[in-house]
Amino acid sequence: MALWTDRSGRFSLLKTGVLLLVFVPAAMVAYALWQNDLGPLPYKEALHRIGDWTIRFLVITLALTPLQRILGWPRLALIRRMLGVTTFAYALAHFSLYIVNEKFDLAFVVSEIALRIYLTIGFVALFGLSLLAMTSTDWAVRKLGRNWKRLHLIVYALAALALLHYFIQSKIDVSQPVLWSGFFLLLMIYRVVMKLRWPLSPLVLVGCAILAGLLTAGVEFAWYGLATGVGPFRVLKANLAFAYGLRPAWVVLIAGLAVAALPWLKQAYGLASARLNPARSAATR
Template structure:
């Protein structure tokens, strides 16, 4: 069955649009390559481009469950598999471009992955994504059974952590995108933890989650510079907590989380207005019946 059909064999506009959207970054990259717009080191730029989109699609996969619950959009579950497979596909492209950059010398590639810890971490993350992509089909769900399949697919969380660590390590000093993606990951994990142990759906709790995620992002970036570089980390923390140096990842995490909260509040307000009003007399009659 084509990926743009639902389980009943009907065309799903949502699946069709998402399926088309999955190819847009690759088309964008191809356009940059054809117009020689990838800079002085085109292969290196392409490698990082593919890796960034792998992380983005992985985070979008993790965002399906919170979005489905917060916006009461049950159909979103239909596109989670496609997003996860896309994350693996862009990760595979990331690796393939690296092999090309190494002049197709597979022995050297294996040696580099074995000797360089950040490449080892990235390869393990990609291997985990491969397992998730292969076992994402209905056939594998039946073979493994519901509980075992769910247990296997929980490795998506450590896979995401490994992918982000690889992102930080290969970014070196320019960790803006790595810190930003990590901030969104912290929000998504914070949502899951809060939702497991308490009520996260209220507007105040979403606001609190946004603030905590933004602060965690600022301190994560501070921690990276403190441990891994010679850059004065306290200055990085001061820049993160202010706006004089521009809008840092922590602020973007806060802005996006506030935007999500505003959309949730707006949707709930519209749904409340759309509900039919019941007259006081009719409500009393129903209560007494």
């Protein structure tokens, strides 16, 4: 199966479009690096930007199965493997840029990984992602059998480690780590709902969104309270002040409510299509 075809060998617009899009962030960072547009520490800035995209691709990959169920669109499974390998590729590029930033001093890099906890956590996450990438082939699926699924369940723990690495290296301003942790929590709530075999109805999805928003605010409160010198109650209060934009908890809530609206939108689209083309609708029933 080629990168641009489905399992039947036919050209897949979805896979081809995603294949092209995953290269865009790396190309933008490479171009900015080439143009000397990344500030006084270009490689450090580049590794942070690629690290940001590693987290984004990881969370997007985890979102595919819940979205597949919510939308009733099984074709999303076509891009799951591609996005998973993309996540590993960006994580490897992130680590490689760290080595470049340290002027290829491998002894120093190894000592830093051993001594700095956030680097240790990041390296463990990278190693885990490498295992998942290496076993992402059809051959590995056949060879490992039931153990393949058990192995790939570690992706949730790896995501938690990657987010913790993101938090620690971000120091004071953890808005982005909180935001992507909130999305991760929302996806985990969806997983629990699916595990319990509850219907992914709009009402249930609204409840998931509210719970994820509250948990995101709680994560932000706890982080500032435990890991920084910033008053956590000041941060919690900032969630109710919109003069400086939306806090991560609100963004997660809005995203969750948007997902809850998707089944309604799909149903409305189907009804509109049936009215515009009743003959085709009757043929598909």
